[in-house]
Amino acid sequence: MAQEAMAQAIIEQTVVNLARQMEQQVDRELNKLDNLGDDDIEAIRLKRVAEMKKRQEKMKEWVARGHGEYNEIHSEQDFFKEMKGEERMICHFYRENWPCKVMDKHLSILSKKHLETKFVKLNAEKAPFLTDRLKIWMLPTLALIQNEKTIDYVVGLDQLGGKDDFETSVLAERLAKSDMIDYDWSAGGKAAAAAPKGIRKGGSKSYKKTESDEDSDFDD
Numbered sequence: 001m002a003q004e005a006m007a008q009a010i011i012e013q014t015v016v017n018l019a020r021q022m023e024q025q026v027d028r029e030l031n032k033l034d035n036l037g038d039d040d041i042e043a044i045r046l047k048r049v050a051e052m053k054k055r056q057e058k059m060k061e062w063v064a065r066g067h068g069e070y071n072e073i074h075s076e077q078d079f080f081k082e083m084k085g086e087e088r089m090i091c092h093f094y095r096e097n098w099p100c101k102v103m104d105k106h107l108s109i110l111s112k113k114h115l116e117t118k119f120v121k122l123n124a125e126k127a128p129f130l131t132d133r134l135k136i137w138m139l140p141t142l143a144l145i146q147n148e149k150t151i152d153y154v155v156g157l158d159q160l161g162g163k164d165d166f167e168t169s170v171l172a173e174r175l176a177k178s179d180m181i182d183y184d185w186s187a188g189g190k191a192a193a194a195a196p197k198g199i200r201k202g203g204s205k206s207y208k209k210t211e212s213d214e215d216s217d218f219d220d
Helices: 004-032 039-062 074-083 100-111 128-133 168-177
Strands: 070-073 087-096 118-123 139-148 147-155
Touching: 070 074, 070 100, 074 087, 074 100, 074 118, 074 128, 087 100, 100 168, 147 168
Parallel strands: 070 118, 087 118
Antiparallel strands: 087 139, 139 147
């Protein structure tokens, strides 16, 4: 119980910190505006504050749905339960090897920073249906899911520089390119180069449906 209370306190503090960052961003944007009267600035401020409050309510909803943590699910049934109703979910199909442990470390960090996305992991050996359905052939593989449909994959570490010492920001930018997390591109990035040819990808620009594909990767 003590550990659960501590985890909840950490998540709540994360929500507070994110809200504070959003408020500071509003102030910075207003300070950049020139040639606006006091009424114009106040109208913009009120609009942004309303947006911020709406975002805070969304954050509370996300926390209630298990966002803000990197959790392991233990069965295919749990996978479908966790995925239901989620706008964005990242599932790490793993086994007990070093590359998967490296991926675990970075996903754990990102899950706490990006409450807008659910992060889970599933032992591939316990999910034969899903690994076959999603044609997962290398571990680690991240299945990037939007609205209960897989739109992209991160297969192995090649798209992250091909080494196990990549920074968390590299993975963050890779996920942001698939619109899996909200990301501030203005801060500049250290992402690896575009995925090498031959690396499996999904998404509307790079994935071509075949006759065997259905509207959802998870339909019967």
